[in-house]
Amino acid sequence: MTTFLASIKDRAKTLNKTIVYPEGNDERVVRAAQIATQKKIARIILLGNRDAIQRLCPDVSLDGITIIDPKTENIAPYADTLYELRKDKGMDRATAEKLARDEMYFGVLLVHMGKADGMVGGAAHPTSDMLRPGLQIVKTAPGIKTVSSCFVMVLPEDSPYGQNGLLIFGDCAVNPNPTAEQLADIAIASASSAQSIAGIKEPRVALLSFSTKGSAKHELVDKVVAAVALCQSRAPNIAFDGELQFDAAVVESVAQRKAPGSPVAGRANVFIFPDLQSGNIGYKMVERLAGADAIGPICQGFNKPLNDLSRGCSIEDIINVTAITVMQVAR
Ligand code: ACO
Numbered sequence: 649m650t651t652f653l654a655s656i657k658d659r660a661k662t663l664n665k666t667i668v669y670p671e672g673n674d675e676r677v678v679r680a681a682q683i684a685t686q687k688k689i690a691r692i693i694l695l696g697n698r699d700a701i702q703r704l705c706p707d708v709s710l711d712g713i714t715i716i717d718p719k720t721e722n723i724a725p726y727a728d729t730l731y732e733l734r735k736d737k738g739m740d741r742a743t744a745e746k747l748a749r750d751e752m753y754f755g756v757l758l759v760h761m762g763k764a765d766g767m768v769g770g771a772a773h774p775t776s777d778m779l780r781p782g783l784q785i786v787k788t789a790p791g792i793k794t795v796s797s798c799f800v801m802v803l804p805e806d807s808p809y810g811q812n813g814l815l816i817f818g819d820c821a822v823n824p825n826p827t828a829e830q831l832a833d834i835a836i837a838s839a840s841s842a843q844s845i846a847g848i849k850e851p852r853v854a855l856l857s858f859s860t861k862g863s864a865k866h867e868l869v870d871k872v873v874a875a876v877a878l879c880q881s882r883a884p885n886i887a888f889d890g891e892l893q894f895d896a897a898v899v900e901s902v903a904q905r906k907a908p909g910s911p912v913a914g915r916a917n918v919f920i921f922p923d924l925q926s927g928n929i930g931y932k933m934v935e936r937l938a939g940a941d942a943i944g945p946i947c948q949g950f951n952k953p954l955n956d957l958s959r960g961c962s963i964e965d966i967i968n969v970t971a972i973t974v975m976q977v978a979r
Pocket residue numbers: 737775776777779780783784788793794795796820821822823824928944945958
């Protein structure tokens with residue numbers, strides 16, 4: 649845990665990127681802004697009213713933090729940009745102006761317009777409030793159709809699983825009911841995050857199900873099998889396999905019985921859940937029952953890095969996600 653997070657923060661310090669925190673009305677965010685600035689993890693743009701921020705945290709020095717208040721800022725350039733992006737979807741200019749003053753939209757507009765490199769938000773908003781402006785404004789990276797998410801699961805030190813105790817779980821936060829195509833997008837993006845964020849050089853990606861290699865017949869299983877075929881044709885240099893039950897994916901002796909010869913079974917380090925119910929439940933179970941640290945959700949597939957925080961996040965969580973966001977800018 650310490651090694652993984654320390655190395656991410658060390659790398660972030662060398663990159664000198666600018667990250668916007670939209671929620672200047674949240675004490676944890678203001679304190680994280682001070683720490684990220686002082687430790688040089690990123691340059692921070694904090695959104696909100698300067699006096700209100702200082703009243704919220706009188707002991708925090710705002711030196712070195714850029715503060716912008718969307719409520720008083722000249723909003724025209726931001727509203728114009730939003731209007732141009734969304735007018736074909738029925739947004740009128742007045743709505744664009746109102747939305748541009750919303751801190752989540754304003755933050756994403758700063759990133760889209762190149763005034764910040766990335767955004768970390770969601771300490772005081774539900775996930776959908778963070779994702780929707782991202783999907784509408786920043787959109788997906790070229791060649792990518794699906795925004796998704798993954799967690800880096802950091803297992804307790806004595807765990808025999810994963811690479812140095814690190815596993816990747818996707819998608820646990822964005823797509824409620826992915827199609828086979830979207831599942832393949834999630835799997836390929838999660839393999840890439842495993843490499844670039846967790847330093848897992850050889851991702852072995854298990855597409856999970858309640859069936860292993862035809863042990864059950866169901867349309868839900870067919871979807872996973874179709875996603876595996878898409879992954880194998882689109883990213884032939886990465887090991888994908890499925891459909892696999894979780895035990896077959898992770899336990900060597902079970903893999904030998906249920907999926908002999910699989911390049912992934914028994915040794916998987918990236919786990920793709922078939923839908924958001926299983927993914928969200930699954931990561932929280934491993935976090936709570938196995939004592940793992942869940943780092944994320946880390947968003948994948950946006951054209952610029954935007955990351956969501958849990959509303960239960962700590963100041964340390966905000967710093968960690970900031971460091972990951974800086975790394976996503978750089979890749
Ligand atoms: N990838 C790419 N584009 C997408 C995606 C996606 N995953 N989802 C929606 N879009 C597109 C839509 O097609 C739409 O495009 P357009 O308007 O330009 O044509 C645009 O993004 C905006 O979509 P909306 O219709 O406004 O949003 P939607 O209602 O589809 O909601 C959202 C998207 C917010 C991601 C929704 O799926 C959601 O709420 N997901 C679950 C989030 C959540 O609650 N997670 C669990 C908690 S997180 C945790 O516990 C860590």
